[in-house]
Amino acid sequence: LVTIFRNKFHALAVKFDERLLDCPRNTISFGITLDKLVHDNEDGEDDDINGKMMKKRNIQITKFGSMLFTRCISGTRVVPTGEIKSISGHTFQGFGSSTEQYPHSYMTAACAVGMGEEEMNEFFNRLEKCWREYVVKREKEGRKNKQLKEMETEE
Numbered sequence: 001l002v003t004i005f006r007n008k009f010h011a012l013a014v015k016f017d018e019r020l021l022d023c024p025r026n027t028i029s030f031g032i033t034l035d036k037l038v039h040d041n042e043d044g045e046d047d048d049i050n051g052k053m054m055k056k057r058n059i060q061i062t063k064f065g066s067m068l069f070t071r072c073i074s075g076t077r078v079v080p081t082g083e084i085k086s087i088s089g090h091t092f093q094g095f096g097s098s099t100e101q102y103p104h105s106y107m108t109a110a111c112a113v114g115m116g117e118e119e120m121n122e123f124f125n126r127l128e129k130c131w132r133e134y135v136v137k138r139e140k141e142g143r144k145n146k147q148l149k150e151m152e153t154e155e
Contacts, residue, residue: 009032010032071126
């Protein structure tokens with residue numbers, strides 16, 4: 001089932017113009033990039049990539065992760081790029097990632113022990129449905145923000 005899981009995860013990544021992350025030493029957990037999940041400057045603002053825009057991107061990536069959770073898509077982990085967290089006086093660069101400067105936001109999922117093919121199919125159906133829902137909401141918000149920006153410039 002692990003090979004089927006990997007192939008389905010890869011096919012889903014391709015469907016959304018992402019790519020499977022190759023981690024040859026990890027045989028049950030797989031990752032895919034989330035580079036296309038958020039469009040830069042979809043609100044028309046001219047932000048710098050290392051500051052305000054990065055924070056906006058990470059908020060949107062995190063929203064996707066919360067959507068997965070609230071739709072009972074368990075076992076996934078969404079990691080935004082360059083997240084910095086301070087906990088008890090310790091600062092963590094690349095929080096949630098296994099390296100400080102990983103260049104991509106990504107999502108992981110594992111082929112769990114005891115998972116049957118029916119559960120796996122349900123997982124991928126829910127994941128794809130949630131991803132499509134996220135994209136529709138993102139595009140709707142982008143159009144709304146663009147209209148508001150145009151209205152502001154007309155005044």
